[in-house]
Amino acid sequence: MGVLPRESTVDVLEKRLREDILAGRHPAGSYLPPERELADEFGVNRTTLKHAFGRLVHSGLLETKHGVGTRVRDFLRLGGADLLPMLVGHSPDWIGEIFEVRCSIGELIAERAAARATAAQVAELRRLVAAIGDAEGGEEAQLADAEVHRALARATGNRVYVLLTNTLFNAYLPVRAALVGPFVDARAAHDRLAPVVEAVAASDAPAARAAAGAYLSATERIMLDDLARARRRRDGA
Numbered sequence: 308m309g310v311l312p313r314e315s316t317v318d319v320l321e322k323r324l325r326e327d328i329l330a331g332r333h334p335a336g337s338y339l340p341p342e343r344e345l346a347d348e349f350g351v352n353r354t355t356l357k358h359a360f361g362r363l364v365h366s367g368l369l370e371t372k373h374g375v376g377t378r379v380r381d382f383l384r385l386g387g388a389d390l391l392p393m394l395v396g397h398s399p400d401w402i403g404e405i406f407e408v409r410c411s412i413g414e415l416i417a418e419r420a421a422a423r424a425t426a427a428q429v430a431e432l433r434r435l436v437a438a439i440g441d442a443e444g445g446e447e448a449q450l451a452d453a454e455v456h457r458a459l460a461r462a463t464g465n466r467v468y469v470l471l472t473n474t475l476f477n478a479y480l481p482v483r484a485a486l487v488g489p490f491v492d493a494r495a496a497h498d499r500l501a502p503v504v505e506a507v508a509a510s511d512a513p514a515a516r517a518a519a520g521a522y523l524s525a526t527e528r529i530m531l532d533d534l535a536r537a538r539r540r541r542d543g544a
Contacts (some may be wrong), residue, residue: 308508308533315334316351317355317358317359317362320351320355320359321359321362321363322348322533323349323351323362324359324360325363325368325393326338326397327365327398328363328369328379328398328411329368329394329397330529334376334379335379335380335381335382335383335384336379336380337378337379338376338377338379339369339376339377339378339379341376342356342357342377344440344535348486357411360377365391365517366387366393366489367380367382367390368380368382368386369385372404380423385534388414388471388478389474389477389480389486390476390482391474391475391477392478392480393404394475395479395480395481395482396481397477399409399482399534399538401478401480402482402531402534403531403534405475405479405539406530406531408475408528409475409523409527410520410523410524410527411455411521412468412471412472412475413520413523414516414519414520414523415468415516416456416459416460416463416468416472416519417459417503417506417507417515417516417518417519418512418513418515418516418519419462419463419464419465419468419512420462420463420507421507421509421510421511421514422505422510422512422514423462423463423464424462424507424508424510425462428458428461428462429504429507429508432455432458432462432504432507432508433456433486433508434483435454435455435456435458436497436500436501436504437497438454439451439452439455439490439493439496439497439500440493440494440496440497440498441493442490442493442496443493444493445487445488445490445491445493446484446487446490446494447493448490448491448496448497449483449486449487449489449490452489452496452500453476455500455504456472456476457469457473457476457503457519459472459503460472462507484536485530485533485534486530486533486534487531487533488529488530488532489526489529489530491523499522499525499526500522501517502518502521502522503518503519503522505518506518
């Protein structure tokens with residue numbers, strides 16, 4: 308087993324500053340205290356502080372202007388969906404909002420796929436959904452399920468749907484292990500998603516949309532229940 312990497316001082320400082328920003332202790336539009344003051348507060352040198360600032364600028368939380376200072380960026384107004392994994396890592400409350408988007412986008416993707424999928428794409432979808440039922444373990448079934456959704460997005464012929472699907476899956480990454488519930492029984496996971504694929508194969512757009520809605524609602528209930536149980540265990544620990 309490889310040695311796990313240890314957090315550096317920059318890692319710890321970045322995490323602390325990020326938490327302070329996302330928790331509102333440094334509101335959007337406000338300037339952070341001068342570098343020398345912050346460095347003294349955290350007990351680090353200014354070089355370490357600059358490295359942490361650089362990471363937060365890259366992630367979209369800060370903006371720095373020479374001679375002016377470092378300001379908290381209004382990420383809710385100016386940011387993009389690439390911030391979602393970080394926001395979910397900070398607060399699982401974002402998951403409920405992600406699921407709302409997941410449902411509306413997922414239904415639309417299934418509908419469009421039914422109208423536009425080629426024979427080759429239908430064959431790929433059937434192969435991929437079969438792999439869910441053959442998966443060994445919940446994590447393998449979860450990953451196989453994700454590949455079906457990526458293939459459905461490709462079948463729409465619209466690359467923006469593909470990128471949106473990738474964005475939503477990336478947003479789950481910080482809590483993915485807690486969302487494995489719907490996939491523990493691989494055969495049941497297959498049976499929930501197979502009607503979506505068959506409706507797409509039949510070019511039945513209304514049926515595909517309805518099947519996707521049923522699938523997304525069922526899996527959302529399981530995942531939210533699992534997250535609530537995990538939170539109760541954590542809070543009770």
